[in-house]
Amino acid sequence: MTATASAGLAGGTHVSPAEPRPGPDSLVPHHAPPAQRPSRGRPYATGLVTLWLSVVVLLPLAALAVTSTEDGWGGFWSALTAPSALAALRVTVLVSAVVALLNAVMGTLIAWVLVRDDFPGKGLVNVLIDLPFALPTIVASIVLLSLYGPDSPIHVHFNATRYGLVVALAFVTLPFVVRSVQPVLIEADKEVEEAAASLGAGGVTIFRRVILPTLAPAMISGTGLAFARAIGEFGSVVLIGGNIPRHTQVASQYIQQQIEIDQPVNAAVISVALLVIAFATLFLLRIASSRSLRRETAS
Amino acid sequence: MSRATRLTATATALAGAMAMTACAGGGSSDTSTTSSSSGAQATDAAKVSGTISLYGYSVAKTAYDKVIPGFTSGGAGQGVQFQQSYGASGDQSRKVAAGAPADVVSFSVEPDITRLVKAGLVSADWNASATKGIPFGSVVTIVVRKGNPKGIHDWDDLLKPGINVVTPNPFSSGSAKWNLLAPYAVKSDGGTNPAAGLAYLSSLITGHVHVQPGSGREATETFLQGTGDVLLSYEDEAIAAVRAGDPVEYVTPPQTFKIENPVAVVTKAKNPTAAKAFVDYLFTPTAQKLFAEAGFRPVDPTVAAAYAKDFPAPQKLWTIADLGGWASVDKDLFTKDTGKVAVIYDKATK
Structure with a gap:
């Protein structure tokens, strides 16, 4: 587990410039590697995307939802109706x-x-x-x-x-x-x-x-x-x-x-x-x- | 279960929000200290310079468009830059109370300044001087379409069937408060018969007011774009519209209300020296003349006398003092959810 993680880590940081070259070659003949790669290959990318979406989209939406129920559900309902x-x-x-x-x-x-x-x-x-x-x-x-x-x-x-x-x-x-x-x-x-x-x-x-x-x-x-x-x-x-x-x-x-x-x-x-x-x-x-x-x- | 999940969600969001505000707080306080220290250096170097940030009510722009050039071109404020923001008086006041960086505030009604006094942003003695912090004012007038096709001359004419009256929302606009206080004072005989005043307002708001523009300026725009038969507004705003060639005219009813627009320096001003100098300038005869030329009633008696023909005196001009002053009027009539006018307005516009 740690081995794959560190390999993925290394792939993410150092080897990535060289990666595109073997990528397409292996992509064309068999479809097995690409199925695994998106899930494990880029933990940083996934983390970054999650963080970005959270900060830009989810957190503001959560804050809005919280504000809207500040007066309780009764207040929410009466404001809506x-x-x-x-x-x-x-x-x-x-x-x-x-x-x-x-x-x-x-x-x-x-x-x-x-x-x-x-x-x-x-x-x-x-x-x-x-x-x-x-x-x-x-x-x-x-x-x-x-x-x-x-x-x-x-x-x-x-x-x-x-x-x-x-x-x-x-x-x-x-x-x-x-x-x-x-x-x-x-x-x-x-x-x-x-x-x-x-x-x-x-x-x-x-x-x-x-x-x-x-x-x-x-x-x-x-x-x-x-x-x-x-x-x-x-x-x-x-x-x-x-x-x-x-x-x-x-x-x-x-x-x-x-x-x-x-x-x-x-x-x-x-x-x-x-x-x-x-x-x-x-x-x-x-x-x-x-x-x-x-x-x-x-x- | 659902309550628990909601609690967790709230807690998570709160934690996130707190973390973010903590970061933001640190960042902004850093920048504000540096900029205020640089501002202090600037004011040390030259007597009056730098930038004045002015937060004004929407209609005041007409006045400041004349008065600010008067200040910056003359000796006192030469080289001073202005950052101006205009909007609904109440909205502007809440923005400043929430931390908008203002040096000078110029609002339509006193309670909007009182909010800043309570927030510790304006000194409690801002209106202690002889001028009471009021550099200019106006009266409430009735604006109608050119030729006055509906024959509107007095307050009772507004209640004729089918008359559509445009007046802004009193919860954001200062103009709206003046507009409603005028017939209230007239009908209640200066507040001695509140029931009669409220009865008038109730039929006016319930039967004749169908739009709720945010500010006095927005109300004028709404009217000029074709909505309504009557616009209640400041006399200065009516003068500006007529001067701009808009197809309207205005009627000042025999009895109406004196509008007094307060100005104050913000205690946390980044440029207090210049802010103070600017507010002092507003009371000089030069500035008073500029106000008069912009259509606002000056407070300086000499200047007012010189421009008397532009500003005819109505038969009876009620004032906020006649009704007991802003503190009691605002609490009694305009407090959210409990004020008598607030309740009428809420009921009509819900």
Whole structure:
């Protein structure tokens, strides 16, 4: 036990520069060594990753959970079920769900056009898709406010309405579905579609039976990520949303308000609720995408 | 069992957190001692220099945008750098109480300074001088859309059916407290009939206030972006909006409330000499004129007389002293969970 540990230790510290060379050689012919290597080979790396995750993710989350129950479970429950808190969560989930579905359709369509069609300026559009990722979200809010706000040049007033929230969130979550569907679509075998067509399948049937099953895992994960991002979004809705309690106030704005009025426990409780929703979303996503992946490989 | 696991979890998290704060504490105290000693050297070398960190309430920015250049370009504060932070008065006060490095605080309401006195960050005699620590003020006004389409002229007009009133959240904003105290003082006849005052506030808050902006500035933004028929605000904020060409106008009701905005030096200031010099400067005629030009009512009688036409005197101007002073008003009306206005507000916005 100690021998292997010290060997691993030595491998981790001194021999590691030379290690990549024998690594690939042994990797290619038999698959036995790599199965063992990840578990024992790098105790430092595993330790470092654990420490890093603890400090960066787990400890803050634990502290948040502790803060949220500072007033006991009764306090937690009453903070969670305060009508304005529930309303904020409801608005958040509702608008995020609408945006996620919108993204599922439009994102897939955009990815399709970008992969299958050729048109002038395609490269530019491709770059444009990533802009919402790179752009500070508050900039999105200002942009939308100047277009749909009280001084709207096109006389469309989305300011302080749920439409405003949808537009803002659709803007910032645009890349998720596009970027997860696009690579799958590039990899997808076009001949299968052609074969289906030559066997007499119509466009709708081909889409439903051939294309959709291939894209589904990517669409689901992209949509889920968009949803998870949308429920926590703050910057893009802060100016266009109006922050009207029970109408357009989203959970992140409610949290900020509770901090400003010195109710940190309420803020922590709603944060925990958001966290749970986000975690559940990602968890369901894993299950859904692995299941549809399995179904696809089985068929 | 579940309680036990939760306890362990709490203990683990606590231990971790304590370890982290211990490290952080050591680190930050090290840096603060070095920087304060270097600050002391700097103040020794030149009479007034270095950086002043100013924590102000949101709307005060308009005033300091004029007054700070007046201080730094004149003889007294030449070369002084300013680090300014503005936000909801209560929020700013809590930040300073929690250790934000402020030299000078300029809040909307006295209780936000009292919090720092209790925390040992502002000397107890900060308002003992003749000026009472109040370098400028204003009055509560009613801001309406241009042309006053809803015909709002007095406090009763706010309770007309369908009128949507924008006023910030009194738990974070000082402006909100002034805004609510104004009709309270009017309706309760200076506090002699509290029930009438509270009845007015109850119907106002329950039936007409639908948004809760964090600060006076945020309330103005909300109003300018199209929410509401009426904005309750400082007269100076209304003047600033009109001057900026925003499509609004303001009505000062016949009876309203005198706003007094306090300023104090923080005892743990890194640059106490400059901080003191700056606060003293605020009371000079030069600075008082700059306040008046920014739309704030000056306290210097001579300057106030010179700018009298900009600041018409209402028929009756109630003051916080009429209601018994901030200590009792804040405790009676605004204490979290028990104050009479706090309860009304909580019930309406829960």
